[in-house]
Amino acid sequence: MELFINQILAGIATGAIYACMALAVVMIYQAIDHLNFAQGEMAMFSTFISWQLMQWGVPYWGAFLLTLILSFIGGILIERLLFKPLTKAPILTHVAGFIALFAIINSVAGLIWDFTIKQYPTPFGSSPFLGSQLISTHQAGMIGVTVLLLIALYVFFQFTRFGLAMRAAASVPESARLVGVNTSWMIALGWGMAAAIGSIAGMLIAPVVFLEPNMMGAVVGGFLVGIIENLAGTYIPGVGNELKLPIALALIITVLVVKPAGLFGRPIVKRV
Amino acid sequence: MSAVQEVVTAAPAIEAVPKRAMTLGNGTSLLVLALLIMVPLFVKNFIIFQMTMLLVYGLAVLALNILTGGSGQFSLGQSAFYAVGAYTSAILMEHAGVNYALTLPVAGLVCFVFGFLFGQPALRLSGVYLALATFALATAMPQLLKLGYFEYWTGGVQGLVVTKPDAPEIVQSVLSWFHLKMSQDMWLYYFTLAITIAIYIFSVNLLKSRSGRAFMAIRDNEIAASAMGIDVALYKTLAFGVSAGITGVAGGLGAIAVQFVAPDSFTIQLAIALFLGMVVGGVGWLPGSIIGSAFIIFVPNIAEGISKGLSGAVFGIILFLVIFLVPHGARQVALVAQHLIGQFKKR
Numbered sequence: 233m234e235l236f237i238n239q240i241l242a243g244i245a246t247g248a249i250y251a252c253m254a255l256a257v258v259m260i261y262q263a264i265d266h267l268n269f270a271q272g273e274m275a276m277f278s279t280f281i282s283w284q285l286m287q288w289g290v291p292y293w294g295a296f297l298l299t300l301i302l303s304f305i306g307g308i309l310i311e312r313l314l315f316k317p318l319t320k321a322p323i324l325t326h327v328a329g330f331i332a333l334f335a336i337i338n339s340v341a342g343l344i345w346d347f348t349i350k351q352y353p354t355p356f357g358s359s360p361f362l363g364s365q366l367i368s369t370h371q372a373g374m375i376g377v378t379v380l381l382l383i384a385l386y387v388f389f390q391f392t393r394f395g396l397a398m399r400a401a402a403s404v405p406e407s408a409r410l411v412g413v414n415t416s417w418m419i420a421l422g423w424g425m426a427a428a429i430g431s432i433a434g435m436l437i438a439p440v441v442f443l444e445p446n447m448m449g450a451v452v453g454g455f456l457v458g459i460i461e462n463l464a465g466t467y468i469p470g471v472g473n474e475l476k477l478p479i480a481l482a483l484i485i486t487v488l489v490v491k492p493a494g495l496f497g498r499p500i501v502k503r504v
Numbered sequence: 505m506s507a508v509q510e511v512v513t514a515a516p517a518i519e520a521v522p523k524r525a526m527t528l529g530n531g532t533s534l535l536v537l538a539l540l541i542m543v544p545l546f547v548k549n550f551i552i553f554q555m556t557m558l559l560v561y562g563l564a565v566l567a568l569n570i571l572t573g574g575s576g577q578f579s580l581g582q583s584a585f586y587a588v589g590a591y592t593s594a595i596l597m598e599h600a601g602v603n604y605a606l607t608l609p610v611a612g613l614v615c616f617v618f619g620f621l622f623g624q625p626a627l628r629l630s631g632v633y634l635a636l637a638t639f640a641l642a643t644a645m646p647q648l649l650k651l652g653y654f655e656y657w658t659g660g661v662q663g664l665v666v667t668k669p670d671a672p673e674i675v676q677s678v679l680s681w682f683h684l685k686m687s688q689d690m691w692l693y694y695f696t697l698a699i700t701i702a703i704y705i706f707s708v709n710l711l712k713s714r715s716g717r718a719f720m721a722i723r724d725n726e727i728a729a730s731a732m733g734i735d736v737a738l739y740k741t742l743a744f745g746v747s748a749g750i751t752g753v754a755g756g757l758g759a760i761a762v763q764f765v766a767p768d769s770f771t772i773q774l775a776i777a778l779f780l781g782m783v784v785g786g787v788g789w790l791p792g793s794i795i796g797s798a799f800i801i802f803v804p805n806i807a808e809g810i811s812k813g814l815s816g817a818v819f820g821i822i823l824f825l826v827i828f829l830v831p832h833g834a835r836q837v838a839l840v841a842q843h844l845i846g847q848f849k850k851r
Contacts, residue, residue: 336824339818
């Protein structure tokens, strides 16, 4: 039983990393209605900016706040400069644009900060949390911040005029425009907010996975795994490291087949 | 957070391409064909090899084009089908000693079945979820190929070395009358070209046929298509199967041309490259596949030539320039050219 609880705790600790990152992805999905493949890279770049600020002697929370603001502006700039001209282009062209953005950010970060792994400080400390060896105060703090962010976002989207306008701009742009929502700027705002949330996620997970230009690749690859890898690896004999990914694949496909709209998603009713 | 009842009135994800706009005119086709036949006679072996790869990737992009441009399904998992095709060919050649040409139909068939079966769970998915499932497939494939259980067949991490075929005796003896010799690369190029042309004609005719019209009806409006009596499930899985089959043949050809298969040459990056090739060539425009394939083969090299450290950024910028100038890919260029030629003729 103790083994089981420990494995679950370890799973939650890794899961928190993914949850944090997933928030940013969900944010952009809410705002622009498609997935931004470069989201992870944008978060990585923001994290590097905060690291650079700290190297220049800015204290942690100062760097945190500055990075948040810079990322917000950066996200808006990317939308205005690169994706607004593509508004009328087909969706698949947008996806190609995301891939291009991914390549650009990754390569520029590698050039400025090179590919060596960097230590990143944590504001929560790294002593064991509540006496457990598997979950540290940093991971507990990370889970706390993720939950807070989640609640804040929920309140923002559900109970504010701005949030409503953003949801409208994403799901029914024509009608939103008719009732006076500036859809074009709502999208830019969505980009800014997603970039800011991504930067928080990046700064939170950097102490765990260390800072380097390819850190998000590992996170996305790991996104396929989560708690299952710990459980399956411990309990099912013959499941070593090499089978983790295929098992995750089988899991994803099973989930998608049983619940095509995602685990907690609601089916969308279509009108012809 | 979204409302339970959400009315989707937005345009479908993939724009409707009329059947006629999917191919080239006869004259242009012959011109391109003549170019493809003549050029290798005047260039070095390495360039011939690159042209072979151009055709191989062209085939893979064409397959994705049938799936996405034809039936409106999106896939990031083409690298997995490519890998299965490549490994089928390599294993048959190296372990069973089968003639290289005979391995290709087998690779195509294996991939067709694999794609058809994968199409079953994919049936229930669309948009982002389908992209995610196929993405998972592409990510898992290299791991599966490295598995210890299959190591005897797949060669594990090391991969398999494939012998390059010589030109057949008859061709060589005919050429020797004219005191000519055909290099392995050149033979392989013409072999690939013949298969590419055959598959291209097959694809064009497929899209013109009843099945092709069913694909396009599903792409444009699934509900309306099923109301017209189209078996949506059958045709969607069929599109997956055909696409995977063609990708498998391309994979087999690629394995023979590169003379080597290893798990790490079939990562998600290959799938992304094929996707970019389709967008650059123009979604739903079959001849664009070869242009897209040229983009994904040559532009990374050009980017590396401009700046070693920033090659990724240069590649990204070039890609952005392309989609800014022609958001609809090479098809847009072709349409404008056609329009200009039409005006010129009128005068």
